[in-house]
Amino acid sequence: AQSVTQPDIHITVSEGASLELRCNYSYGATPYLFWYVQSPGQGLQLLLKYFSGDTLVQGIKGFEAEFKRSQSSFNLRKPSVHWSDAAEYFCAVVPPSGGSYIPTFGRGTSLIVHP
Amino acid sequence: DTGVSQNPRHKITKRGQNVTFRCDPISEHNRLYWYRQTLGQGPEFLTYFQNEAQLEKSRLLSDRFSAERPKGSFSTLEIQRTEQGDSAMYLCASSYGLAGTYVYEQFFGPGTRLTVL
Numbered sequence: 001a002q003s004v005t006q007p008d009i010h011i012t013v014s015e016g017a018s019l020e021l022r023c024n025y026s027y028g029a030t031p032y033l034f035w036y037v038q039s040p041g042q043g044l045q046l047l048l049k050y051f052s053g054d055t056l057v058q059g060i061k062g063f064e065a066e067f068k069r070s071q072s073s074f075n076l077r078k079p080s081v082h083w084s085d086a087a088e089y090f091c092a093v094v095p096p097s098g099g100s101y102i103p104t105f106g107r108g109t110s111l112i113v114h115p
Numbered sequence: 116d117t118g119v120s121q122n123p124r125h126k127i128t129k130r131g132q133n134v135t136f137r138c139d140p141i142s143e144h145n146r147l148y149w150y151r152q153t154l155g156q157g158p159e160f161l162t163y164f165q166n167e168a169q170l171e172k173s174r175l176l177s178d179r180f181s182a183e184r185p186k187g188s189f190s191t192l193e194i195q196r197t198e199q200g201d202s203a204m205y206l207c208a209s210s211y212g213l214a215g216t217y218v219y220e221q222f223f224g225p226g227t228r229l230t231v232l
Contacts (some may be wrong), residue, residue: 004157009155036223041225042225043119043206043208043222043223043224043225043226044158044206044208044221044223045223046220046221049220090157090158092157102160102163102171102174103158103160103221104160105157105158105159106157107155107156107157108155108156108157
């Protein structure tokens with residue numbers, strides 16, 4: 001069965017600093033990969049996704065992620081963090097075949113932004 | 116497009132009572148998903164519908180959980196004989212997708228927070 005690991009429960013950065021959130025997956029084939037953001041009291045919003053092709057994916061709100069097959073990773077990055085980026089971030093994987101397309105989410109990384 | 120809505124937003128109940136949550140998806144979306152999210156965890160898939168057909172329900176947590184989507188529009192998730200361990204956020208999401216494919220973004224509702232006393 002596939003699994004997703006987000007090794008950092010909390011990340012604290014200063015406003016304006018760069019950010020990298022880690023995501024590693026375990027699956028036999030390359031799954032579909034997603035990053036979502038969840039603000040308090042809100043549903044999850046899709047930041048970006050990777051299905052195939054270019055391994056550097058651009059998303060909304062200035063985020064990008066890089067897929068590295070050799071490391072089974074899909075890390076999320078942002079060059080300059082804004083205070084409004086403080087939220088919970090979830091990595092998710094979906095198997096590329098099999099018909100069910102059931103997503104598996106990581107436990108999330110809570111981003112704290114200091115002024 | 117008003118987004119995915121869920122009602123109620125909060126529900127407090129006593130152990131042993133039944134509860135029902137409603138999800139109204141984005142109107143043109145034919146797929147609807149239910150998830151459970153506990154504190155400090157990511158969403159956990161429960162079930163999903165393609166139109167009115169429930170295509171996957173093996174992940175429902177027990178036979179106390181059931182979901183319906185009559186007429187392929189809104190959906191309800193019912194928990195019978197609630198237990199304290201059922202306390203969680205229940206999320207609904209919708210998307211558009213053809214049968215057998217998954218390349219479409221899921222749009223999430225704000226969730227229903229259930230507290231079982």
